[in-house]
Amino acid sequence: MNEITAQLNNYRQSPRKVRLVADSIRGKSIKEAKVRLDFITKRATGPLHKLLNSAIANAKNLGADVENLWVKAITVDGGAILYRRRPVSHGSAHPIRKRTSHITVVLQERQKLEARSTKSENKNIKK
Numbered sequence: 001m002n003e004i005t006a007q008l009n010n011y012r013q014s015p016r017k018v019r020l021v022a023d024s025i026r027g028k029s030i031k032e033a034k035v036r037l038d039f040i041t042k043r044a045t046g047p048l049h050k051l052l053n054s055a056i057a058n059a060k061n062l063g064a065d066v067e068n069l070w071v072k073a074i075t076v077d078g079g080a081i082l083y084r085r086r087p088v089s090h091g092s093a094h095p096i097r098k099r100t101s102h103i104t105v106v107l108q109e110r111q112k113l114e115a116r117s118t119k120s121e122n123k124n125i126k127k
Contacts, residue, residue, distance in 0.1 A: 002062065002064065002108075002109075003072065003106050003107070003108050004055055004058050004059040004062060004064060004069075004106070004107040004108070005055065005058070005104060005105065005106050005107075006051050006052075006054040006055035006058055006104075006105050007051075007102070007103065007104050007105075008047060008050075008051045008101075008102070008103040008104075009079065009102050010079050010080060010100045010101075010102070011044075011047055011079070011100060011101045011102075011103060012098070012100050013043060013044055013099075013100075013101055014099040014101065015076045015077065015078045015079075015099065015101045017042070017043075017044060018044045018048075018076045018101045018103060019076045020042065020044075021037070021040055021042050021044040021045055021048055022044075022048065022074045022075075022076050022103070024036050024040060025037065025048070025052075025071055025074060026071055026073070026074050027070070027071060027072075028070065028071055029069070029070045029071075029110075030052070030056060030066070030069045030070065030071070030107070033052060033071050034049070034052065037049045037052070047103070048103070051103060051105055052071075052105060055105045055106075055107050056069070056107070059107055064107075064109055065109055068109045068110050069107045069108065069109055069110075070107065070108060070109075070110055071105065071106070071107060072106045072107060072108040073104075073105075073106040074103070074104070074105050074106070075103070075104045076101050076102070076103050077101070077102045077103075077104075078099065078100070078101065078102070079099070079100035079101055079102045080100050081097050081098065081099055081100070082097075082098040082099075082100070083095060083096070083097060083098075084096040084097075084098060
């Protein structure tokens with residue numbers, strides 16, 4: 001069972017906002033994850049949809065069964081912060097932090113039902 005990954009670095013939106021969308025597709029099948037991304041009204045859904053398609057393309061190149069894939073893990077980490085200044089009264093300035101995100105998607109093939117049932121049967125036999 002190989003893991004297939006895809007990454008998006010320096011996406012110009014804060015990790016806190018991207019995690020709201022990423023949490024909704026974690027652990028879902030590819031088909032269900034795409035449907036969820038289609039119906040969520042957040043800006044991060046576009047890049048996440050493209051990233052998911054990229055991971056699927058990587059899986060096809062590695063010879064994985066695309067119908068059997070699921071989102072094993074999706075992580076959203078903080079990237080580089082762009083520091084800006086906002087002028088305010090009396091000649092002073094307030095900081096503005098423009099945050100970026102690093103997003104990683106990990107896909108994996110689901111195990112066959114026959115393989116799972118044989119493992120549970122073997123445990124019952126040993127007892």
